[in-house]
Amino acid sequence: MTGNTHIVGGLAASLAYAQFSNYDPVILVGAGVVGALIPDICHGGSKIGKTFPIVSKIINILFGHRSFTHSLLFLFLIGILLHSFVTNESIIMGILVGIVSHLVLDMATKNGIKLLFPIKVTIRFPLTTKTGGKVENIVYAALSLLSVYFGYGVFASYFVN
Template identity: 75%
Template sequence: MTGKTHIIGGLAASLAFAQVTSYDPVLLVGAGVIGAVLPDICHGGSKIGRAFPVVSKVINKIFGHRSFTHSLLFLVLIAVFMDSFVTNEAVIAGILVGMGSHLVLDMATKNGIKLLFPLTIRVRFPITTRTGGTVEHVVLTALSLLSVYFGYEAFGYYL
Protein backbone atom coordinates (compact mmCIF):
# COMPACT_ATOMS: atom_id res chain seq x y z
CA MET A 1 0.00 0.00 0.00
CA THR A 2 1.08 3.56 -0.58
CA GLY A 3 1.86 6.06 2.16
CA LYS A 4 -1.41 7.93 1.76
CA THR A 5 -3.40 4.71 2.20
CA HIS A 6 -1.42 3.87 5.33
CA ILE A 7 -2.00 7.37 6.72
CA ILE A 8 -5.75 7.23 6.08
CA GLY A 9 -5.82 3.65 7.42
CA GLY A 10 -4.12 4.76 10.64
CA LEU A 11 -6.48 7.71 10.88
CA ALA A 12 -9.57 5.50 10.42
CA ALA A 13 -8.31 2.84 12.84
CA SER A 14 -7.41 5.31 15.58
CA LEU A 15 -10.69 7.20 15.14
CA ALA A 16 -12.57 3.90 15.43
CA PHE A 17 -10.54 2.99 18.51
CA ALA A 18 -11.37 6.39 20.01
CA GLN A 19 -15.04 5.28 20.00
CA VAL A 20 -14.39 2.56 22.56
CA THR A 21 -11.87 4.30 24.82
CA SER A 22 -11.75 7.40 26.97
CA TYR A 23 -8.37 8.49 25.61
CA ASP A 24 -7.92 12.02 24.31
CA PRO A 25 -8.90 11.61 20.65
CA VAL A 26 -6.47 14.29 19.45
CA LEU A 27 -3.45 12.50 20.94
CA LEU A 28 -4.76 9.08 19.96
CA VAL A 29 -5.34 10.05 16.33
CA GLY A 30 -2.07 11.97 15.97
CA ALA A 31 -0.13 9.02 17.31
CA GLY A 32 -2.19 6.65 15.13
CA VAL A 33 -1.06 8.43 11.98
CA ILE A 34 2.58 8.27 13.10
CA GLY A 35 2.21 4.58 13.94
CA ALA A 36 0.67 3.96 10.53
CA VAL A 37 3.85 5.02 8.71
CA LEU A 38 6.39 3.70 11.24
CA PRO A 39 6.73 0.13 9.85
CA ASP A 40 7.90 1.50 6.50
CA ILE A 41 11.08 2.88 8.11
CA CYS A 42 12.68 -0.10 6.35
CA HIS A 43 11.95 1.43 2.92
CA GLY A 44 14.07 4.41 1.86
CA GLY A 45 11.40 5.69 -0.55
CA SER A 46 8.63 5.79 2.07
CA LYS A 47 7.51 8.96 3.81
CA ILE A 48 9.26 8.02 7.05
CA GLY A 49 12.24 6.53 5.20
CA ARG A 50 12.84 9.86 3.47
CA ALA A 51 12.53 11.68 6.81
CA PHE A 52 15.11 9.40 8.46
CA PRO A 53 17.30 8.22 5.56
CA VAL A 54 20.24 6.90 7.61
CA VAL A 55 18.04 4.88 9.97
CA SER A 56 16.03 3.61 7.00
CA LYS A 57 19.14 2.51 5.11
CA VAL A 58 20.57 0.68 8.14
CA ILE A 59 17.31 -1.14 8.89
CA ASN A 60 16.85 -2.07 5.23
CA LYS A 61 20.44 -3.34 4.98
CA ILE A 62 20.02 -5.55 8.05
CA PHE A 63 16.44 -6.80 7.58
CA GLY A 64 15.15 -5.85 4.12
CA HIS A 65 11.65 -4.59 3.38
CA ARG A 66 8.46 -5.91 5.00
CA SER A 67 10.22 -8.23 7.41
CA PHE A 68 11.25 -7.18 10.95
CA THR A 69 9.43 -3.83 10.96
CA HIS A 70 6.29 -5.53 9.65
CA SER A 71 6.22 -8.22 12.33
CA LEU A 72 4.51 -8.93 15.61
CA LEU A 73 7.98 -8.97 17.19
CA PHE A 74 8.55 -5.33 16.16
CA LEU A 75 5.08 -4.39 17.42
CA VAL A 76 5.79 -5.97 20.81
CA LEU A 77 9.25 -4.38 21.06
CA ILE A 78 7.77 -0.94 20.28
CA ALA A 79 5.07 -1.54 22.93
CA VAL A 80 7.68 -2.48 25.55
CA PHE A 81 9.89 0.48 24.60
CA MET A 82 7.00 2.93 24.80
CA ASP A 83 5.75 1.47 28.07
CA SER A 84 9.18 2.25 29.52
CA PHE A 85 9.61 5.76 28.10
CA VAL A 86 6.23 7.22 27.07
CA THR A 87 3.93 8.31 29.88
CA ASN A 88 0.78 9.06 27.87
CA GLU A 89 -1.41 6.00 27.30
CA ALA A 90 -3.28 7.65 24.41
CA VAL A 91 0.00 8.08 22.52
CA ILE A 92 1.03 4.48 23.18
CA ALA A 93 -2.36 3.15 22.09
CA GLY A 94 -2.40 5.36 19.00
CA ILE A 95 1.04 4.25 17.83
CA LEU A 96 0.14 0.58 18.28
CA VAL A 97 -3.26 0.91 16.58
CA GLY A 98 -1.64 2.75 13.66
CA MET A 99 1.05 0.09 13.34
CA GLY A 100 -1.60 -2.61 13.43
CA SER A 101 -3.52 -0.93 10.62
CA HIS A 102 -0.31 -0.80 8.57
CA LEU A 103 0.29 -4.52 9.00
CA VAL A 104 -3.29 -5.39 8.05
CA LEU A 105 -3.16 -3.20 4.93
CA ASP A 106 0.16 -4.68 3.79
CA MET A 107 -1.21 -8.20 4.27
CA ALA A 108 -3.67 -7.27 1.51
CA THR A 109 -0.83 -6.87 -1.00
CA LYS A 110 0.53 -9.62 -3.25
CA ASN A 111 3.91 -9.69 -1.43
CA GLY A 112 2.37 -9.81 2.06
CA ILE A 113 4.55 -9.37 5.15
CA LYS A 114 6.78 -11.48 7.39
CA LEU A 115 4.36 -11.15 10.30
CA LEU A 116 6.05 -13.96 12.24
CA PHE A 117 9.62 -12.71 11.75
CA PRO A 118 12.23 -14.18 12.26
CA LEU A 119 10.34 -16.96 10.47
CA THR A 120 10.53 -16.34 6.73
CA ILE A 121 6.87 -17.17 6.11
CA ARG A 122 5.04 -14.40 4.24
CA VAL A 123 1.52 -13.74 5.50
CA ARG A 124 -1.10 -12.30 3.17
CA PHE A 125 -4.83 -12.42 2.70
CA PRO A 126 -6.29 -14.93 0.24
CA ILE A 127 -7.41 -12.06 -1.99
CA THR A 128 -4.71 -9.46 -2.60
CA THR A 129 -4.08 -6.37 -4.67
CA ARG A 130 -1.03 -4.64 -6.04
CA THR A 131 0.29 -1.46 -4.47
CA GLY A 132 -1.07 1.63 -6.20
CA GLY A 133 -3.69 -0.30 -8.18
CA THR A 134 -7.38 0.38 -8.66
CA VAL A 135 -8.38 -1.77 -5.70
CA GLU A 136 -6.08 0.24 -3.44
CA HIS A 137 -7.84 3.42 -4.57
CA VAL A 138 -11.17 1.84 -3.66
CA VAL A 139 -9.76 0.90 -0.23
CA LEU A 140 -8.43 4.45 0.19
CA THR A 141 -11.85 5.89 -0.62
CA ALA A 142 -13.58 3.52 1.82
CA LEU A 143 -11.08 4.36 4.58
CA SER A 144 -11.57 8.07 3.90
CA LEU A 145 -15.33 7.71 4.30
CA LEU A 146 -14.85 5.72 7.49
CA SER A 147 -12.52 8.44 8.79
CA VAL A 148 -15.22 11.07 8.23
CA TYR A 149 -17.81 8.90 9.98
CA PHE A 150 -15.60 8.00 12.95
CA GLY A 151 -14.18 11.53 13.05
CA TYR A 152 -17.64 13.00 13.43
CA GLU A 153 -18.35 10.49 16.20
CA ALA A 154 -15.06 11.26 17.98
CA PHE A 155 -15.02 15.02 17.52
CA GLY A 156 -18.71 15.85 16.97
CA TYR A 157 -19.05 17.17 20.50
CA TYR A 158 -16.45 19.86 19.67
CA LEU A 159 -18.72 21.29 16.94
Protein backbone atom coordinates in the same frame (compact mmCIF):
# COMPACT_ATOMS: atom_id res chain seq x y z
CA MET B 1 0.03 0.06 0.09
CA THR B 2 1.21 3.59 -0.51
CA GLY B 3 2.02 6.10 2.21
CA ASN B 4 -1.23 8.00 1.69
CA THR B 5 -3.28 4.84 2.12
CA HIS B 6 -1.36 4.04 5.31
CA ILE B 7 -2.02 7.56 6.60
CA VAL B 8 -5.77 7.35 6.03
CA GLY B 9 -5.71 3.77 7.38
CA GLY B 10 -4.06 4.95 10.60
CA LEU B 11 -6.56 7.78 10.78
CA ALA B 12 -9.55 5.45 10.34
CA ALA B 13 -8.20 2.85 12.77
CA SER B 14 -7.39 5.36 15.51
CA LEU B 15 -10.76 7.09 15.08
CA ALA B 16 -12.51 3.72 15.30
CA TYR B 17 -10.50 2.87 18.44
CA ALA B 18 -11.38 6.27 19.92
CA GLN B 19 -15.07 5.31 19.65
CA PHE B 20 -14.78 2.91 22.59
CA SER B 21 -11.64 3.99 24.45
CA ASN B 22 -11.21 6.73 27.01
CA TYR B 23 -8.02 8.12 25.48
CA ASP B 24 -7.77 11.73 24.31
CA PRO B 25 -8.98 11.42 20.71
CA VAL B 26 -6.89 14.29 19.34
CA ILE B 27 -3.65 12.81 20.67
CA LEU B 28 -4.72 9.25 19.82
CA VAL B 29 -5.47 10.15 16.20
CA GLY B 30 -2.26 12.13 15.69
CA ALA B 31 -0.21 9.28 17.12
CA GLY B 32 -2.20 6.79 15.04
CA VAL B 33 -1.18 8.53 11.83
CA VAL B 34 2.47 8.56 12.91
CA GLY B 35 2.27 4.90 13.92
CA ALA B 36 0.82 3.99 10.53
CA LEU B 37 4.01 5.22 8.85
CA ILE B 38 6.59 3.69 11.21
CA PRO B 39 6.79 0.14 9.77
CA ASP B 40 7.97 1.47 6.41
CA ILE B 41 11.19 2.81 7.98
CA CYS B 42 12.71 -0.24 6.26
CA HIS B 43 12.01 1.29 2.83
CA GLY B 44 14.13 4.26 1.73
CA GLY B 45 11.45 5.49 -0.69
CA SER B 46 8.72 5.69 1.96
CA LYS B 47 7.63 8.91 3.67
CA ILE B 48 9.40 7.96 6.91
CA GLY B 49 12.36 6.44 5.05
CA LYS B 50 12.94 9.75 3.29
CA THR B 51 12.71 11.57 6.63
CA PHE B 52 15.25 9.28 8.33
CA PRO B 53 17.38 8.00 5.42
CA ILE B 54 20.33 6.69 7.45
CA VAL B 55 18.12 4.75 9.88
CA SER B 56 16.10 3.46 6.94
CA LYS B 57 19.20 2.24 5.11
CA ILE B 58 20.56 0.46 8.20
CA ILE B 59 17.25 -1.28 8.90
CA ASN B 60 16.89 -2.27 5.24
CA ILE B 61 20.41 -3.74 5.15
CA LEU B 62 19.81 -5.67 8.38
CA PHE B 63 16.31 -6.95 7.70
CA GLY B 64 15.07 -6.04 4.22
CA HIS B 65 11.60 -4.71 3.44
CA ARG B 66 8.40 -5.98 5.08
CA SER B 67 10.11 -8.32 7.51
CA PHE B 68 11.12 -7.23 11.03
CA THR B 69 9.35 -3.86 10.98
CA HIS B 70 6.20 -5.58 9.71
CA SER B 71 6.09 -8.23 12.43
CA LEU B 72 4.41 -8.96 15.74
CA LEU B 73 7.89 -8.96 17.30
CA PHE B 74 8.41 -5.35 16.16
CA LEU B 75 4.96 -4.37 17.48
CA PHE B 76 5.77 -5.99 20.83
CA LEU B 77 9.19 -4.30 21.09
CA ILE B 78 7.77 -0.90 20.16
CA GLY B 79 5.09 -1.40 22.82
CA ILE B 80 7.75 -2.10 25.44
CA LEU B 81 9.83 0.91 24.37
CA LEU B 82 6.83 3.21 24.39
CA HIS B 83 5.68 2.04 27.82
CA SER B 84 9.23 2.55 29.11
CA PHE B 85 9.74 6.08 27.82
CA VAL B 86 6.36 7.67 27.07
CA THR B 87 3.99 8.60 29.87
CA ASN B 88 0.96 9.56 27.78
CA GLU B 89 -1.20 6.48 27.17
CA SER B 90 -3.01 8.18 24.27
CA ILE B 91 0.28 8.48 22.40
CA ILE B 92 1.25 4.89 23.16
CA MET B 93 -2.06 3.40 22.06
CA GLY B 94 -2.30 5.65 19.01
CA ILE B 95 1.10 4.56 17.74
CA LEU B 96 0.32 0.88 18.35
CA VAL B 97 -3.08 1.13 16.64
CA GLY B 98 -1.43 2.88 13.69
CA ILE B 99 1.21 0.15 13.38
CA VAL B 100 -1.48 -2.54 13.46
CA SER B 101 -3.40 -0.73 10.71
CA HIS B 102 -0.23 -0.67 8.62
CA LEU B 103 0.33 -4.41 9.05
CA VAL B 104 -3.27 -5.24 8.15
CA LEU B 105 -3.14 -3.07 5.02
CA ASP B 106 0.14 -4.60 3.85
CA MET B 107 -1.28 -8.10 4.36
CA ALA B 108 -3.77 -7.12 1.65
CA THR B 109 -0.96 -6.73 -0.91
CA LYS B 110 0.45 -9.44 -3.18
CA ASN B 111 3.85 -9.29 -1.41
CA GLY B 112 2.35 -9.69 2.07
CA ILE B 113 4.49 -9.36 5.20
CA LYS B 114 6.69 -11.47 7.47
CA LEU B 115 4.24 -11.14 10.37
CA LEU B 116 5.88 -13.96 12.35
CA PHE B 117 9.48 -12.75 11.85
CA PRO B 118 12.04 -14.28 12.40
CA ILE B 119 10.05 -17.15 10.89
CA LYS B 120 10.35 -16.56 7.14
CA VAL B 121 6.77 -17.23 6.18
CA THR B 122 4.86 -14.59 4.21
CA ILE B 123 1.41 -13.74 5.51
CA ARG B 124 -1.20 -12.21 3.22
CA PHE B 125 -4.94 -12.28 2.82
CA PRO B 126 -6.50 -14.68 0.30
CA LEU B 127 -7.57 -11.71 -1.83
CA THR B 128 -4.76 -9.25 -2.48
CA THR B 129 -4.10 -6.17 -4.54
CA LYS B 130 -1.15 -4.51 -6.20
CA THR B 131 0.40 -1.57 -4.34
CA GLY B 132 -0.69 1.65 -6.04
CA GLY B 133 -3.29 -0.11 -8.17
CA LYS B 134 -6.95 0.64 -8.82
CA VAL B 135 -8.13 -1.57 -5.95
CA GLU B 136 -5.91 0.37 -3.56
CA ASN B 137 -7.67 3.54 -4.70
CA ILE B 138 -10.98 1.95 -3.70
CA VAL B 139 -9.49 0.95 -0.32
CA TYR B 140 -8.25 4.53 0.12
CA ALA B 141 -11.71 5.92 -0.65
CA ALA B 142 -13.40 3.47 1.73
CA LEU B 143 -10.94 4.32 4.52
CA SER B 144 -11.55 8.01 3.88
CA LEU B 145 -15.30 7.52 4.26
CA LEU B 146 -14.76 5.50 7.44
CA SER B 147 -12.56 8.30 8.78
CA VAL B 148 -15.35 10.81 8.23
CA TYR B 149 -17.89 8.46 9.83
CA PHE B 150 -15.78 7.65 12.90
CA GLY B 151 -14.47 11.22 13.09
CA TYR B 152 -17.97 12.61 13.29
CA GLY B 153 -18.79 10.18 16.10
CA VAL B 154 -15.65 10.98 18.07
CA PHE B 155 -15.39 14.71 17.62
CA ALA B 156 -19.08 15.56 17.75
CA SER B 157 -19.15 14.26 21.31
CA TYR B 158 -15.65 15.63 22.02
CA PHE B 159 -16.65 19.23 21.29
CA VAL B 160 -20.12 18.96 22.82
CA ASN B 161 -18.80 17.78 26.20
